[in-house]
Amino acid sequence: MSEQLEMPRVKLGTQGLEVSKLGYGCMGLTGNYNPPVPEDEGIAIIKEAFNKGITFFDTSNIYGVNFANEYLVGKALKQLPREKIQLATKFGVVKVTPSEVIVKGSPEYARSSCEDSLKRLGVDYIDLYYIHRIDTTVPIEETMEELKKLVGEGKIKYIGLSEASPDTIKRAHAVHPISALQMEYSLWTRDIEEEIIPLCRELGIGIVPYSPVGRGFFAGKAIVESVPPNSSLEYHPRFTGQNFDKNKDIYFRIEKLAKKHECTPAQLALAWVLHQGDDVVPIPGTTKMKNLHENIGAVKVKLTKDDLKEVSDAVPINEVAGSKTPTEALERVSWRFANTPLPK
Template sequence: MTLPTRVLGSLEVSAQGLGCMGMSQSYGPADRDESVATINAAIDAGVTLLDTADVYGLGHNEQLVGEAIRTRRDEVVLATKFGFKRILDPDDGGVRGDAEYVRSACDASLRRLGVDHIDLYYAHRIDPAVPVEETVGAMASLVEAGKVRHIGLSEAGAESIRRAYAVHPVTALQSEWSLWTRDIEGDILATCRELGVGIVPFSPLGRGFLTGRLSSAEFGDGDMRAKLPRFTGENRDRNQAIVEALTAVAAKLGITPGQLALAWVQNQGDDVVPIPGTKRRTYLAENVAAATIELTADDLAAITSVAQDFAGARYSPDLSKLVGK
């Protein structure tokens, strides 16, 4: 199968990527064999963009992805990230963006992935203690050295994007964007489009909530959603009612609620490449099918009119403090 392609900056990728984080952390127990099979099924389905990070599973996810693509490296655009200090100390929630650390983190990721270059290398968050120019300058030196092909930022604000771009072209901004998280739609999105920076939305399915499959789910140990405001108490009840209304819209269109949520993101522009995460082949097939769903202006208006007033903050305060810097 061949998916349509889109261009992030100057980097051509499939119109939908695969987020691999959940194969190692945050969403309960993982199955290594099923994860590897899911990655390979994604490639078989035409997905070329695979997304990981050094901190996912404290290195485990990069090793897993590297293993899965060992004989298929030329078929994928490999994206990973650096910055969270938990990779060095699981109890340290801070970030690092100094030049020395950028270079050492890249070398460590290359080793775990088992590759000689990273196609798209992101600063996972902007380090408030280090000028973004230093961070991006170090990333640019990795491009010059052939270790990295393109650079990106994750969850950066408009000013940081501009300052970064003045040092080296930024290929993509990875930020959360979905029907229930639309924070980037002001200055951040406008800045990216002015500069030609592609958009890579993570959690386009609202961490699974927008699929409609979590109505009675209880989150077990190791599932980060148990601590997120939108998934608890009255917030959850309010949000579930909205998802039920979206499910009715999806039924009229002959698609699943998850496909509706993904198609909405995909239809926000040709510079948008969402990376829904899954660790199961069953859900992968459903997600990939959404990459070619076209929504009319009336469809988009109907969806947006329903997807209003979601309750609860996106993150807890400690997780929010580094977003949009």
């Protein structure tokens, strides 16, 4: 018998949201990096994550074809104790194509998206409701006022932002406390360390890193394992051409350090993120049971200050080749371009 891991619990924000120290990102179950998994397999993975202590599950109304991800998560929740789950979903991204990402943040859209997500998920309330990307045509205060009403009505418990700029974070938080900010954060994507993480700590906002294993890079995806056909990674700047050849060196350095810590490269990369603070809750996704267990095992990897420095130094940010965002369209809706007009 493998020892039962006691999953730590942490607080996100100052409003009382408590979650498992490791979350689970559901997006991949309905396709993106891999083909969608059969429904029963997707449900089995979500249930297994819960049985192993993960209670924080992340989805969005844009994941999967025809809202497939929310429907799938909703079906899995029917087989789990709802009151023990912290369910996060998002709204705001209306359409994603290689050339454009359409974002909508009007109050009416926020409300109708919330009502629709509640129906698809088959729940009475959403624990953490995120603005998925920022609509730069709508003052953030207007979107937040509507979300604040939804909190008052009990439809959502806590409010989150994703890919928001410092100015947008401050202004949103002034309307209603933000409990969590979801951002890309991993060993090879650390652009939020300078300004955004300190700001979140000053305001008491939790940090939820997505792609904490570098979109699978530190698990050896594309190096040891090949990239699945039709995966969005086929076009990702860091996984293609000369960039990829350069980045391989980084992987091998982490692989070497992982041996020293008697863990896998993916576990070391995830443990590094887990050690960035008690207010940091990464949400790696996976479609394989084996990888789920491996991710959960990362919670047991203990790193000292010196270890963390050694791991950081093995991935010098200026040596990472290629943009972190898969397309220019996605880059344009990232936090650097997420300021909104002032309210009239």
